[in-house]
Amino acid sequence: xxxAPPAPVTEAPVLGAPxxxxxxxxxxxxxxxxxxxxxxxxxxxxxxxxxxxPRARLVGIDTADALAHPGxxxxxxxxxxxxxxxxxxxxxxxxxxxxTATSVTYLNTDEVHWNGQPVAVVVATTSDAxxxxxALVRPSYEPLPATxxxxxxxxxxxxxxxxxxxxxxxxxxxxxxxxATAPVSVDLTFTTPMHHHNAIEPHxxxxxxxxxxxxxxxxxxxxxxxxxxxxxxxxxxVADVRVLAEFVGGGFGGKGxxxxxxxLAVLAARVTERPVRLALSREEVYRTVGGRTPSTQRxxxxxxxxxxxxxxxxxxxxxxxxxxxxxEQVTSQSRHLYDAEHVLLRQRQVELDALSTTTMRAPGExxxxxxxxxxxxxxxxxxxxxxxxxxxxxEPDRNPLGGTRFSHRRLREAYALGAExxxxxxxxxxxxSMRDGRWLVGWGVASAYHPAQMFPxxxxxxxxxxxxxxxxxxxxxxxxxxxxxxxxxVAHELGVPFEAVRVxxxxxxxxxxxxxxxxxxxxxxxxxxxxxxxxLRRSVHGLARRSGSVVGRQRPADLVARDxxxxxxxxxxxxxxxxxxxxxxxxxxxxxxDTGLGRVTGQLRFAARMVRDxxxxxxxxxxxxxxxxRVDPDTGEVRVxxxxxxxxxxxxxxxxxxxxxxxxxxxxxxxxxxxxxxxVDPRTGRIMNPNLSxxxxxxxxxxxxxxxxxxxxxxxxxxxxxxxxxxxxxTGVGGAVANAVFHATGRRVYDLPITLDKLL
Amino acid sequence: MRVNGAETSAELEPRVSLLxxxxxxxxxxxxxxxCDQGACGACTVLVDGRRVVSCLGxxxxxxxxxxxxxxxxxxxxxxxFVRNDGLQCGYxxxxxxxxxxxxxxxxAAGEPSAATERVTSRPTLTEAEIRERMSGxxxxxxxxNGIVAAIAEVAG
Ligand code: FES
Ligand code: FES
Numbered sequence: 081x082x083x084a085p086p087a088p089v090t091e092a093p094v095l096g097a098p099x100x101x102x103x104x105x106x107x108x109x110x111x112x113x114x115x116x117x118x119x120x121x122x123x124x125x126x127x128x129x130x131x132x133x134p135r136a137r138l139v140g141i142d143t144a145d146a147l148a149h150p151g152x153x154x155x156x157x158x159x160x161x162x163x164x165x166x167x168x169x170x171x172x173x174x175x176x177x178x179x180t181a182t183s184v185t186y187l188n189t190d191e192v193h194w195n196g197q198p199v200a201v202v203v204a205t206t207s208d209a210x211x212x213x214x215a216l217v218r219p220s221y222e223p224l225p226a227t228x229x230x231x232x233x234x235x236x237x238x239x240x241x242x243x244x245x246x247x248x249x250x251x252x253x254x255x256x257x258x259x260a261t262a263p264v265s266v267d268l269t270f271t272t273p274m275h276h277h278n279a280i281e282p283h284x285x286x287x288x289x290x291x292x293x294x295x296x297x298x299x300x301x302x303x304x305x306x307x308x309x310x311x312x313x314x315x316x317x318v319a320d321v322r323v324l325a326e327f328v329g330g331g332f333g334g335k336g337x338x339x340x341x342x343x344l345a346v347l348a349a350r351v352t353e354r355p356v357r358l359a360l361s362r363e364e365v366y367r368t369v370g371g372r373t374p375s376t377q378r379x380x381x382x383x384x385x386x387x388x389x390x391x392x393x394x395x396x397x398x399x400x401x402x403x404x405x406x407x408e409q410v411t412s413q414s415r416h417l418y419d420a421e422h423v424l425l426r427q428r429q430v431e432l433d434a435l436s437t438t439t440m441r442a443p444g445e446x447x448x449x450x451x452x453x454x455x456x457x458x459x460x461x462x463x464x465x466x467x468x469x470x471x472x473x474x475e476p477d478r479n480p481l482g483g484t485r486f487s488h489r490r491l492r493e494a495y496a497l498g499a500e501x502x503x504x505x506x507x508x509x510x511x512x513s514m515r516d517g518r519w520l521v522g523w524g525v526a527s528a529y530h531p532a533q534m535f536p537x538x539x540x541x542x543x544x545x546x547x548x549x550x551x552x553x554x555x556x557x558x559x560x561x562x563x564x565x566x567x568x569x570v571a572h573e574l575g576v577p578f579e580a581v582r583v584x585x586x587x588x589x590x591x592x593x594x595x596x597x598x599x600x601x602x603x604x605x606x607x608x609x610x611x612x613x614x615x616l617r618r619s620v621h622g623l624a625r626r627s628g629s630v631v632g633r634q635r636p637a638d639l640v641a642r643d644x645x646x647x648x649x650x651x652x653x654x655x656x657x658x659x660x661x662x663x664x665x666x667x668x669x670x671x672x673x674d675t676g677l678g679r680v681t682g683q684l685r686f687a688a689r690m691v692r693d694x695x696x697x698x699x700x701x702x703x704x705x706x707x708x709x710r711v712d713p714d715t716g717e718v719r720v721x722x723x724x725x726x727x728x729x730x731x732x733x734x735x736x737x738x739x740x741x742x743x744x745x746x747x748x749x750x751x752x753x754x755x756x757x758x759x760v761d762p763r764t765g766r767i768m769n770p771n772l773s774x775x776x777x778x779x780x781x782x783x784x785x786x787x788x789x790x791x792x793x794x795x796x797x798x799x800x801x802x803x804x805x806x807x808x809x810x811t812g813v814g815g816a817v818a819n820a821v822f823h824a825t826g827r828r829v830y831d832l833p834i835t836l837d838k839l840l
Numbered sequence: 841m842r843v844n845g846a847e848t849s850a851e852l853e854p855r856v857s858l859l860x861x862x863x864x865x866x867x868x869x870x871x872x873x874x875c876d877q878g879a880c881g882a883c884t885v886l887v888d889g890r891r892v893v894s895c896l897g898x899x900x901x902x903x904x905x906x907x908x909x910x911x912x913x914x915x916x917x918x919x920x921f922v923r924n925d926g927l928q929c930g931y932x933x934x935x936x937x938x939x940x941x942x943x944x945x946x947x948a949a950g951e952p953s954a955a956t957e958r959v960t961s962r963p964t965l966t967e968a969e970i971r972e973r974m975s976g977x978x979x980x981x982x983x984x985n986g987i988v989a990a991i992a993e994v995a996g
Pocket of ligand 2: 280329330559926927928929930931932933978979980981982983
């Protein structure tokens with residue numbers, strides 16, 4: 081018979097508290113170790129040789145000079161590399177196939193599919209020798225015709241496939257007809273360039289084989305998927321592959337898939353029978369890890385004279401590689417943000433002879449909100465209406481497409497909170513009307529939107545006789561503060577001090593955790609951690625009953641977890657006391673199963689829940705972004721000088737780390753708006769600025785104090801009320817900056833980034 | 841070369857950078873490699889108390905010098921980083937901290953920056969000054985606000 085377990089104390093101050101990071105000391109003293117920092121006896125180093133042509137057949141590869149270089153152990157090419165198994169295309173039922181980055185079996189083919197594909201890997205006793213020798217390898221190519229120019233390929237765009245998390249479009253009524261007859265309308269075209277993640281830690285792999293057992297230190301956001309893909313490629317049992325990633329130096333979507341470096345490091349270790357480290361150079365990351373697609377977007381809006389939207393059209397064209405890529409959900413937010421009578425959303429794509437595009441922080445919404453929110457701002461300008469007022473007039477009660485209910489929606493509240501903190505009421509509406517000395521001042525707003533979803537998560541929570549608790553789950557820490565947040569949830573659920581909780585994560589030997597992607601980790605884990613803690617409280621009550629504790633004589637429903645134990649009206653005891661009376665050294669509670677059957681069941685349950693939840697509710701984190709820019713009228717230089725972001729991310733588990741996540745998104749959004757652009761040679765498909773000196777990410781001097789505020793209202797349908805915070809912060813930023821620049825200068829910029837030449 | 845107070849010696853090829861000497865030959869992995877070309881600051885260490893991007897120098901140039909990496913730093917700014925959440929993934933953090941320590945010393949010695957309005961008098965360490973002086977240290981996680989707050993807190 082199951083009955084409700086003793087309840088956690090709802091007022092426990094640990095939930096929501098701005099607790100310092102559990103790993104803060106490790107990270108500020110140099111003790112935290114990353115994938116390239118594990119030493120093994122006999123460790124050797126690898127370096128890649130990357131193709132310099134977009135599409136070709138290798139007709140030869142001269143490795144003589146490289147092999148003659150002192151310290152070189154081997155050079156692997158398509159002529160001598162052992163055969164690996166091809167990765168299956170991404171798809172259900174095995175969700176780990178999503179980690180397949182490209183369809184190429186590297187070094188098992190004489191075909192070159194993109195400018196940058198690895199055609200050889202050099203292994204040497206030092207990294208300098210490996211790099212030097214890599215420069216001495218001379219491939220010969222027979223060039224093949226290649227399509228590499230995104231702009232030129234646009235006329236060949238084809239309907240986009242949906243991706244697992246977002247439909248590819250949608251329609252209601254006849255939007256084009258409504259647009260044609262609308263009293264006021266805008267019809268605008270926007271472009272955004274390719275972007276790269278540029279996590280400060282470049283991708284790195286340390287691979288060690290012991291016979292047929294493989295251990296890999298890898299910087300990855302998906303350790304379980306990585307393990308399964310590697311097991312497949314190298315034809316060994318999944319159980320014989322262990323992937324470790326306790327600390328990952330930033331991911332942002334760029335470390336979610338199995339890119340060539342990982343496979344080739346493991347291959348090199350297999351061939352040389354030595355531990356191999358492959359730490360990619362920054363340039364090698366650009367050549368072998370995909371970026372965010374460029375896009376061209378059309379947004380057309382029709383409205384009545386008092387600002388009621390009659391038509392909303394948002395279409396996009398993005399890029400995939402012929403060998404794979406992420407179909408970018410550019411119109412995602414346009415399904416949910418505005419209550420237009422007629423809607424047309426359509427996504428198309430072109431396929432190029434280029435590396436697969438991939439997910440990068442808020443794929444879709446980051447660039448989609450730039451276009452949509454710029455168009456809404458332009459419409460407000462033409463209507464002579466305040467841009468917030470226009471948004472409020474079109475704020476839907478139910479999802480505009482299909483009429484699904486929102487699980488909750490606090491966008492009005494976010495705007496009210498943000499406007500108050502920013503001082504929006506002081507804005508003079510006319511573009512170019514606000515000045516500070518010689519600077520033109522502009523204020524802009526835009527909506528932020530990111531869907532909330534959940535992955536399956538297996539966890540074990542272990543209570544020890546001394547009252548301490550251990551949470552074990554193979555989840556990821558790439559900077560979001562996940563171990564800290566989850567320890568807070570455990571402390572809350574069991575009523576123990578935060579300091580009594582330890583966390584083990586980032587190791588496939590632990591119960592399988594969720595990937596760090598789609599802003600899903602916190603909520604996914606929260607669901608399982610809560611369930612496990614409830615189980616644990618139930619087990620402790622059972623122990624108390626059998627061992628004659630006062631706790632056991634009370635009904636579970638009358639007990640609460642606090643002060644390190646269970647307490648009720650008739651008194652209580654600490655966990656330590658209960659366990660010691662019962663003669664138990666520990667109690668475990670487990671959620672999810674890592675057996676083959678358990679895994680399949682878990683995935684089916686996950687898929688079923690995703691479909692069911694999708695039919696019942698539309699769930700998302702939302703926000704209102706407020707930006708002030710100053711523009712130099714002579715040079716066109718744009719400085720972001722003030723920022724307010726008011727967000728609804730549901731329950732805030734840790735105010736400190738959540739604020740940092742949102743600020744991090746805003747900072748990356750400032751880069752997207754003003755400076756970030758991967759330059760691709762339209763003739764050769766070669767990335768021309770594969771480094772941090774030619775690709776400009778925001779620096780200290782580009783970022784003012786970012787004021788982040790929370791509506792702080794739990795979502796009633798999510799575990800603990802948690803939505804997600806990892807990606808919503810970047811959405812709307814491009815739009816808010818562009819709108820502020822328009823307000824400052826009267827110039828609307830349709831092509832990101834907003835560099836000074838576009839304002840002169 | 842002294843590293844974090846201990847005498848070290850290694851037989852190195854002349855092409856080995858100070859950063860690679862530390863990370864790969866001496867097992868001192870606190871300094872990070874983010875670009876290997878002087879653009880990110882992740883590899884910042886202190887040489888005789890001054891901040892240096894260790895990827896841009898050859899190890900042989902530092903023969904006989906005193907090198908301090910994050911492992912050898914014990915400074916209030918480290919605790920301030922944690923309190924102000926001046927870090928996320930932690931990968932830029934060793935460089936940010938070494939850079940902050942070096943920068944505070946530069947400021948204390950009266951050195952101006954591009955943000956200093958009057959270079960003849962000792963500049964006050966405003967947030968704008970801190971941002972300018974720390975702009976060689978990239979943080980892709982965007983922990984800039986917390987980093988500036990931490991440094992300002994320690995600078996008083
Ligand atoms: S690694 Fe030295 S500055 Fe980037
Ligand atoms: S904390 Fe991740 S790069 Fe700065």
